[in-house]
Amino acid sequence: MEKSRREEILDIALEMFAARGYRGASLDAIAQKADLTRQGVLHYFPSKKKLLIALLQRREELNREHLLAGHAHEDWPAQMAEVIAHDHEQAGLAQLYSVLLGESGTEGHPAREYFRDHYEEARERMISRFTERWGQRLPSGLTSRAAATALLALLDGMQQQWLLDPRQTDHPEIIRDVLTVLFGVQATR
Numbered sequence: 710m711e712k713s714r715r716e717e718i719l720d721i722a723l724e725m726f727a728a729r730g731y732r733g734a735s736l737d738a739i740a741q742k743a744d745l746t747r748q749g750v751l752h753y754f755p756s757k758k759k760l761l762i763a764l765l766q767r768r769e770e771l772n773r774e775h776l777l778a779g780h781a782h783e784d785w786p787a788q789m790a791e792v793i794a795h796d797h798e799q800a801g802l803a804q805l806y807s808v809l810l811g812e813s814g815t816e817g818h819p820a821r822e823y824f825r826d827h828y829e830e831a832r833e834r835m836i837s838r839f840t841e842r843w844g845q846r847l848p849s850g851l852t853s854r855a856a857a858t859a860l861l862a863l864l865d866g867m868q869q870q871w872l873l874d875p876r877q878t879d880h881p882e883i884i885r886d887v888l889t890v891l892f893g894v895q896a897t898r
Contacts, residue, residue: 715753718743719767722760727805730812731761731820758819765809765823768802786888789864790881796868797880803868810865832857848893856891863887 712720721742725734736757740750754760772795796803813820835857839847847856867880 714743718745718750718753718760719764723764723767723801723805726761726764727801727808730808731757731818732812736760761809761819762823764805765820768806769827771799771802784894785892786885786894789860789888790885792864793867793871793884794881797871797875797878800872800875804872807865807869807872828861831861835860847891849891851891860888860891
């Protein structure tokens, strides 16, 4: 199946934003690589910021589709191990996310609000699921909020470490083991 022009632009932008960051990648360079003019790119994405947001939404959709395809929701340590393994298979998306997350801490970055909202929504979703299952405290003794915050930090930290050294292939097993302790459940392997 042939890719649409919009998908081609997204693929090129993903590669450039992942390698150079938002501020280091230009619409002109993206247009040139796509054999378009700057106006041609702007036809599909009215601004560089809209292109950035479309990339972040694409990553989110791909990750959501991946998670919904399995039945790992019954085993959270295994589900998070699968998230880590999926990120390792999608190195470009993982790098894009990490680069943009780092950049978004700078003043005026267009993805700052996206990442703030993303973390708030993910944390609240986890808190809700943890509280639903265990009440105010997980078997480890942590509150649902502390566990959700720690889990998000752990996932992002492991991704950073892997991007710096892709030879680290044991991260899915590590996350499974850590979460087995955190959740006080036996993970399936």
